[in-house]
Amino acid sequence: MANMKSTPPPKTIWAYAYQIQPPQGTKRLHGIKSLLDHAHAEAQLGARTWTGRVVVEEQVTHILIVSDSPEQNHDANIRLEAKLKELNAGFSITVPIAVTDDAPETEVAGE
Numbered sequence: 001m002a003n004m005k006s007t008p009p010p011k012t013i014w015a016y017a018y019q020i021q022p023p024q025g026t027k028r029l030h031g032i033k034s035l036l037d038h039a040h041a042e043a044q045l046g047a048r049t050w051t052g053r054v055v056v057e058e059q060v061t062h063i064l065i066v067s068d069s070p071e072q073n074h075d076a077n078i079r080l081e082a083k084l085k086e087l088n089a090g091f092s093i094t095v096p097i098a099v100t101d102d103a104p105e106t107e108v109a110g111e
Contacts, residue, residue: 013049014070014096018063018080020089028087029054032063035083039076043067050076070096 036052043050049068054061063080072093084091 011049011068013099014067015099016065016067016072016094016096018065018084018091018093020061020063020084020091021059022090023056023059023061024087024089026054026056029056029061032080032083032087035076035079036063039079042076050074052076052080066099067096070098072096 033054036054040051049066051067052063052065054063065077067074081091
């Protein structure tokens with residue numbers, strides 16, 4: 001009988017977005033991008049997941065956040081919102097949505 005290894009279930013990842021209107025230019029968001037990079041590095045050091053990406057579109061600018069928590073009051077979020085207010089950028093934030101991997105697990109031959 002094969003030895004079955006018990007692997008812990010993957011942790012839930014959450015996604016949400018800041019929506020900035022009117023849209024902001026890439027140069028104006030340089031400080032935001034730096035803040036997101038710093039927050040990502042801090043999360044990695046703490047063995048956490050938290051990353052953000054700026055998506056500039058014609059009608060709205062999005063900052064997409066992926067995190068290991070649905071909470072939106074982490075230090076990174078607080079700093080991000082303070083920076084957006086400093087830029088006088090009107091923004092709203094979406095509700096966090098759990099992101100799951102629905103791909104079926106496959107067995108590897110010989111296991």
